[in-house]
Amino acid sequence: MLELKNISYVVEDEKEIIKDVSLSISEGFIAITGPNGGGKSTLAKIIAGIIKPTSGQILFDGQDITDMSVTDRAKLGISYAFQTPVKFKGITVKDLLSLAAGKNTTVAESCNILSEVGLCARDYINREVNASLSGGELKRIEIAMIIARSTKLSIFDEPEAGIDLWSFNSLIKVFEKMHEKINGSILIISHQERILNIADQIIVISEGKVKQTGTKEEVWPDLMAEGTCSVLAQKVG
Amino acid sequence: MDTISKNLLAEIADIHEIPEGAYNIRANGKLQSRNTTANIDIVTKTDKPGIDIIIAPGTKNESVHIPVIISESGLTDLVYNDFFIGEGADVVIVAGCGIHNCGDQESGHDGIHTFHVGKNAKVKYIEKHYGEADGSGGNIMNPTTIVEMDEDSYLEMETTQIKGIDSTNRVTKGRLADRATFIVKEKIMTHGTQYASTDFDVQLDGVDSSTNVISRSVARGKSKQKFLAAISGNNKCAGHSECDAILMDDAIVTAIPQLTAANVDASLVHEAAIGKIAGEQLIKLMTLGLTEEEAEEEIVNGFLK
Ligand SMILES: Nc1ncnc2c1ncn2[C@@H]1O[C@H](COP(=O)(O)OP(=O)(O)O)[C@@H](O)[C@H]1O
Numbered sequence: 001m002l003e004l005k006n007i008s009y010v011v012e013d014e015k016e017i018i019k020d021v022s023l024s025i026s027e028g029f030i031a032i033t034g035p036n037g038g039g040k041s042t043l044a045k046i047i048a049g050i051i052k053p054t055s056g057q058i059l060f061d062g063q064d065i066t067d068m069s070v071t072d073r074a075k076l077g078i079s080y081a082f083q084t085p086v087k088f089k090g091i092t093v094k095d096l097l098s099l100a101a102g103k104n105t106t107v108a109e110s111c112n113i114l115s116e117v118g119l120c121a122r123d124y125i126n127r128e129v130n131a132s133l134s135g136g137e138l139k140r141i142e143i144a145m146i147i148a149r150s151t152k153l154s155i156f157d158e159p160e161a162g163i164d165l166w167s168f169n170s171l172i173k174v175f176e177k178m179h180e181k182i183n184g185s186i187l188i189i190s191h192q193e194r195i196l197n198i199a200d201q202i203i204v205i206s207e208g209k210v211k212q213t214g215t216k217e218e219v220w221p222d223l224m225a226e227g228t229c230s231v232l233a234q235k236v237g
Numbered sequence: 238m239d240t241i242s243k244n245l246l247a248e249i250a251d252i253h254e255i256p257e258g259a260y261n262i263r264a265n266g267k268l269q270s271r272n273t274t275a276n277i278d279i280v281t282k283t284d285k286p287g288i289d290i291i292i293a294p295g296t297k298n299e300s301v302h303i304p305v306i307i308s309e310s311g312l313t314d315l316v317y318n319d320f321f322i323g324e325g326a327d328v329v330i331v332a333g334c335g336i337h338n339c340g341d342q343e344s345g346h347d348g349i350h351t352f353h354v355g356k357n358a359k360v361k362y363i364e365k366h367y368g369e370a371d372g373s374g375g376n377i378m379n380p381t382t383i384v385e386m387d388e389d390s391y392l393e394m395e396t397t398q399i400k401g402i403d404s405t406n407r408v409t410k411g412r413l414a415d416r417a418t419f420i421v422k423e424k425i426m427t428h429g430t431q432y433a434s435t436d437f438d439v440q441l442d443g444v445d446s447s448t449n450v451i452s453r454s455v456a457r458g459k460s461k462q463k464f465l466a467a468i469s470g471n472n473k474c475a476g477h478s479e480c481d482a483i484l485m486d487d488a489i490v491t492a493i494p495q496l497t498a499a500n501v502d503a504s505l506v507h508e509a510a511i512g513k514i515a516g517e518q519l520i521k522l523m524t525l526g527l528t529e530e531e532a533e534e535e536i537v538n539g540f541l542k
């Protein structure tokens with residue numbers, strides 16, 4: 001489905017943020033984990049086309065998308081829920097859901113999507129997506145947009161941030177339901193064991209490189225033993 | 238009424254048929270039609286062009302529409318409209334000017350609107366300026382609004398000018414008595430070589446009087462905008478002004494705050510933010526499948542909504 005071949009990303013001062021990453025992502029749940037600053041978000045932005053890699057190639061369903069714009073990749077079926085949601089002025093939740101769905105979503109449709117992410121639709125549908133919303137609310141609206149799009153590849157960047165324990169189960173349900181519907185890949189960047197638990201494949205990114213990839217059983221012991229991610233250990237402990 | 242006039246009316250006053258309640262429609266410098274109600278009288282001035290709109294004390298849930306439309310090229314119209322809003326009234330006033338200039342001469346409308354807002358009265362004043370041109374003539378509008386507010390009165394002014402007006406110089410002056418509140422929400426979009434200047438001067442004379450002047454604007458092309466907000470706190474009062482502008486292409490926006498506090502309990506604040514569309518907003522919408530141009534359009538429309 002998605003293939004990264006020798007992707008590198010170098011910024012000024014020759015700092016290499018992504019170092020020769022090659023990955024093959026199949027259908028199903030894929031979790032990306034690893035320490036903060038390891039390059040996870042950078043990799044997600046490279047897949048979405050927001051960042052152009054310095055070298056390497058990206059294939060999506062066999063098609064070379066390396067030089068394709070953000071818009072064209074979105075149209076091909078790549079969605080990306082940002083780690084830090086963007087705020088607007090005057091644009092409402094319903095506006096964003098309509099843009100995401102590529103059509104004027106009805107109130108009923110918007111309500112269904114919002115309740116999936118645990119927001120009471122009536123209170124939110126006409127709210128502006130601005131700083132008056134809390135971090136957790138913005139994060140859920142970010143996820144709702146990806147649901148509205150329902151594309152073949154959906155990337156979620158730390159979706160659990162700002163989401164409380166109750167909605168955590170619902171979040172996993174969102175992913176499971178989406179998986180049923182799209183029959184594609186759901187790529188989740190996360191530190192949460194419960195998300196790693198549902199993954200068919202876990203990729204550990206550290207210092208810009210793929211440190212390990214495998215099933216939970218294969219990856220977990222090493223993650224714990226090496227304490228690669230203290231955040232992870234804390235949350236589990 | 239012809240189609241051009243009907244379109245102009247729909248644009249500026251959301252009027253599709255004859256409005257409900259009191260109205261006065263002025264077309265090409267002449268009275269076109271008028272309706273008064275038991276509580277709202279409209280009288281033609283005898284000393285100068287214009288009308289007096291007299292709203293009886295205690296009038297509730299009524300509206301007045303006073304649109305002006307110009308569809309003849311080369312016509313410059315000047316009117317004086319005086320509103321007398323009785324004590325305790327609660328009304329909506331919709332004014333607006335639409336110009337359709339199909340010729341190559343300048344057309345213009347200079348309206349001077351004066352509001353005398355009685356004690357405890359509550360007014361929502363909606364004003365929309367709109368221009369169309371098929372020819373090369375310019376559309377010019379210079380609206381002046383003067384607001385005199387008695388004790389405990391409230392006036393909210395919503396003013397919109399989206400494209401079409403080549404040159405505008407808006408002057409708004411307010412004088413507030415005790416506990417009066419004056420809110421202004423201005424929306425402006427200029428393009429091409431248009432020029433828009435808005436000039437607010439609010440005198441907070443009364444104790445606990447307050448004002449909030451908010452301007453949102455988009456400047457595109459080679460257009461220029463100037464926003465001047467002068468607020469004087471002459472008593473224990475609260476004043477806030479805000480200019481939030483999106484700058485595109487080669488446009489120029491100037492924001493000038495002018496706060497004068499003449500009382501230690503006057504609390505006056507000005508905020509101004511001028512800048513291009515945030516890159517992350519464009520990128521977010523592009524990840525939803527919009528092109529950069531479509532994303533820009535959505536952001537601008539939302540901002541001015
Ligand atoms: N444009 C840039 N210039 C310099 N450093 C950058 C740039 N973008 C990201 N980085 C750095 O690259 C590293 C990886 O960042 P990021 O991908 O956000 O990590 P993660 O999502 O795994 O926490 C961090 O050290 C970050 O500071």
Ligand SMILES: [Mg+2]
Pocket residue numbers: 040041042083157
């Ligand atoms: Mg990150």
